[in-house]
Amino acid sequence: MEALVLAQAAKVDTGDTAWMLAATALVLLMTPALGLFYAGLVRSKNTLNTFMMCIAAIAIATVTWAAIGYSFAFGEANEIIGGFDHAFLKDVTLEPREGSTIPHLLFFAFQGTFCIITVALISGAVVERMRFGAFLVFAALWSVLVYAVLAHWAFGPGWLLNGGTLDFAGGVPVEMASGFSALAAALVVGARKDYGRLALLPHNAIYCLLGAGLLWFGWFGFNGGSGFGTGQNSVLAFTNTLLCPATSLIVWFALDLIRGRTVTAIGAATAIIVGCVLITPAGGFVSPGWAMALGAAGALPCYAVIAFRPRTRVDETLDVLAAHGIAGLTGILFVGFFAQESWNGISDGLLYGNAAQLGDQALAALAAPAYAFVMTFALLKLIGLLMPLRATQREEALGMDVVQHGEEAYVSGEGAILVAPEPDAAGEVAVAQPG
Amino acid sequence: MKLVIGIVRPEKANDVLEALYRAEVRGVSLSRVQGHGGELDRVETYRGTTVKMGLSDKVRFEIAVSDPFVEPTISALCEGGRTGEVGDGKIFVVPLERVVRIRTSETDDAAVTPVGA
Numbered sequence: 435m436e437a438l439v440l441a442q443a444a445k446v447d448t449g450d451t452a453w454m455l456a457a458t459a460l461v462l463l464m465t466p467a468l469g470l471f472y473a474g475l476v477r478s479k480n481t482l483n484t485f486m487m488c489i490a491a492i493a494i495a496t497v498t499w500a501a502i503g504y505s506f507a508f509g510e511a512n513e514i515i516g517g518f519d520h521a522f523l524k525d526v527t528l529e530p531r532e533g534s535t536i537p538h539l540l541f542f543a544f545q546g547t548f549c550i551i552t553v554a555l556i557s558g559a560v561v562e563r564m565r566f567g568a569f570l571v572f573a574a575l576w577s578v579l580v581y582a583v584l585a586h587w588a589f590g591p592g593w594l595l596n597g598g599t600l601d602f603a604g605g606v607p608v609e610m611a612s613g614f615s616a617l618a619a620a621l622v623v624g625a626r627k628d629y630g631r632l633a634l635l636p637h638n639a640i641y642c643l644l645g646a647g648l649l650w651f652g653w654f655g656f657n658g659g660s661g662f663g664t665g666q667n668s669v670l671a672f673t674n675t676l677l678c679p680a681t682s683l684i685v686w687f688a689l690d691l692i693r694g695r696t697v698t699a700i701g702a703a704t705a706i707i708v709g710c711v712l713i714t715p716a717g718g719f720v721s722p723g724w725a726m727a728l729g730a731a732g733a734l735p736c737y738a739v740i741a742f743r744p745r746t747r748v749d750e751t752l753d754v755l756a757a758h759g760i761a762g763l764t765g766i767l768f769v770g771f772f773a774q775e776s777w778n779g780i781s782d783g784l785l786y787g788n789a790a791q792l793g794d795q796a797l798a799a800l801a802a803p804a805y806a807f808v809m810t811f812a813l814l815k816l817i818g819l820l821m822p823l824r825a826t827q828r829e830e831a832l833g834m835d836v837v838q839h840g841e842e843a844y845v846s847g848e849g850a851i852l853v854a855p856e857p858d859a860a861g862e863v864a865v866a867q868p869g
Numbered sequence: 870m871k872l873v874i875g876i877v878r879p880e881k882a883n884d885v886l887e888a889l890y891r892a893e894v895r896g897v898s899l900s901r902v903q904g905h906g907g908e909l910d911r912v913e914t915y916r917g918t919t920v921k922m923g924l925s926d927k928v929r930f931e932i933a934v935s936d937p938f939v940e941p942t943i944s945a946l947c948e949g950g951r952t953g954e955v956g957d958g959k960i961f962v963v964p965l966e967r968v969v970r971i972r973t974s975e976t977d978d979a980a981v982t983p984v985g986a
Contacts, residue, residue, distance in 0.1 A: 632883050828952070831880035840913045848903060849924030853912065 446528075447535035450663030454536045454544055460655025461547035465492055465554045467648030471703065472558055473843075474641025475752050477634060479833025480562045481843035487557035487569055494573040495553045495581075499546040506582035507545065507607075513593040516586045534662050544659060545589075549581050551656075552608045556810075558752030559616035560623045562634075563824045566838040571817055576615065580809045584611045584802055594801065598794040600773060600781060602671060603660035605715025605766040606802040613759015614803040615810035617750055622814040625749030627827050639699045646703035650679060653710040657717040670777060671717030674725035678716075679709025681729030689737050704757060708736045711761035716769045719780070724772040732764040763799050770795030870965040870981060873942045875930040876904060877950035877958040882928040885949030889932070892941040895983035898931040908956030927958060933968055935978045 469488030511517025661668030686705030739756035770792030773783035
């Protein structure tokens with residue numbers, strides 16, 4: 435037994451570890467970048483609250499990930515859920531995780547940053563009205579009961595991974611999970627009070643572009659790190675992360691031109707994110723040429739959903755479903771058609787003679803959205819029984835920044851009176867007795 | 870002719886515009902102002918600094934109308950701007966000496982009557 439363990443114990447590779455340390459930091463940057471992107475898309479009175487939901491995701495999801503989420507995701511109890519093997523970082527050491535060349539602790543940190551960004555993504559469905567406290571409770575429960583379970587299915591080793599589903603960097607637990615959870619969250623929390631009646635417009639397109647640019651930058655760590663080293667799949671995924679969003683941008687420009695006769699900036703910011711999401715499940719599995727095709731073709735369904743959604747009563751405010759759910763689903767299915775063993779060394783898709791791969795991908799594209807939607811719907815209904823999910827109409831009118839945080843994003847300071855600490859008694863006496 | 874000045878909550882500005890539109894009052898100017906009208910101060914904290922925000926954001930409507938439109942304008946402002954809480958704002962009605970429409974040099978009632986009305 436001991437000899438077997440020794441034989442399996444791989445050595446830590448310094449090059450792989452160096453890249454994964456950097457990649458982990460890159461993925462963490464994506465969450466404040468998302469905060470900036472989301473903050474630009476809301477009205478100015480909700481800027482801070484929107485950004486703070488992303489910051490809160492870092493706090494909450496990191497702690498739940500260390501406590502139990504990582505164990506549920508990467509423990510080996512069964513194919514549905516990971517169990518308690520690694521609860522509170524038990525046996526997560528500096529030795530490499532089985533089958534990898536980086537320290538287990540680093541693998542834990544890298545995967546933790548994925549959980550964080552996914553929780554932050556869902557906030558886009560409920561900004562401008564959900565109470566901050568209720569969101570914190572939701573974030574804690576969702577990160578463990580939804581994210582960790584889906585991560586186990588796709589990466590774990592869970593039933594999707596073992597069944598042959600290919601998901602390079604998180605089409606299942608990150609993109610489809612956040613997108614379809616966002617839809618459920620929007621339905622349970624309900625529309626903003628003025629939704630569909632007044633124009634509720636983005637207040638700062640610069641934030642959107644800068645946020646999207648930083649997200650793209652971070653995504654090189656997200657996709658490029660999902661090969662857990664510096665191997666060929668990592669290089670392929672890294673380069674595809676450059677190629678795919680570029681073609682998404684061009685197609686988005688064309689669609690904007692056809693629809694509104696101008697190329698819009700907020701459309702461009704959205705296209706960058708859509709392109710990055712499209713390549714997430716496919717990054718290390720498809721050729722650079724097919725990555726560019728994916729960016730172009732995959733932009734179409736996402737654009738259609740973004741154009742259609744505001745005509746409905748569903749106030750899925752920042753279109754997480756379109757940009758993440760639909761794009762993630764498209765990317766997962768794309769792998770089933772265009773995966774190429776000569777590039778990925780693992781499996782071919784339908785086009786290269788392996789029709790079964792498409793079946794495996796379709797299974798993930800059904801199971802993940804269904805689980806995410808149902809669980810999120812139930813979780814929020816449950817939390818709603820214990821505490822109000824949303825602010826009152828009056829608070830919503832005032833803005834979530836002042837109501838939830840007691841701050842404003844664009845404070846002028848005019849008319850602000852300093853609230854001094856209690857003056858000490860001696861000082862008062864001295865002033866009170868002039869001359 | 871009167872100049873009706875209405876100062877309302879920014880979040881009620883759209884409701885006021887809607888009410889004015891329904892009352893067929895056209896020709897409106899509005900600006901963002903800061904003011905204080907006896908409502909409770911908001912307390913905000915920035916790191917260690919706690920401040921009372923003495924001024925609140927308001928929206929100021931300026932509407933020049935002919936005499937028959939004074940009452941409809943006032944009731945539209947009240948109807949659109951009211952929440953029932955302190956801080957809903959005020960309406961000031963002041964007499965107008967002269968109005969000139971720049972494009973046509975029309976004056977007074979003709980100048981405050983919107984084109985096409």
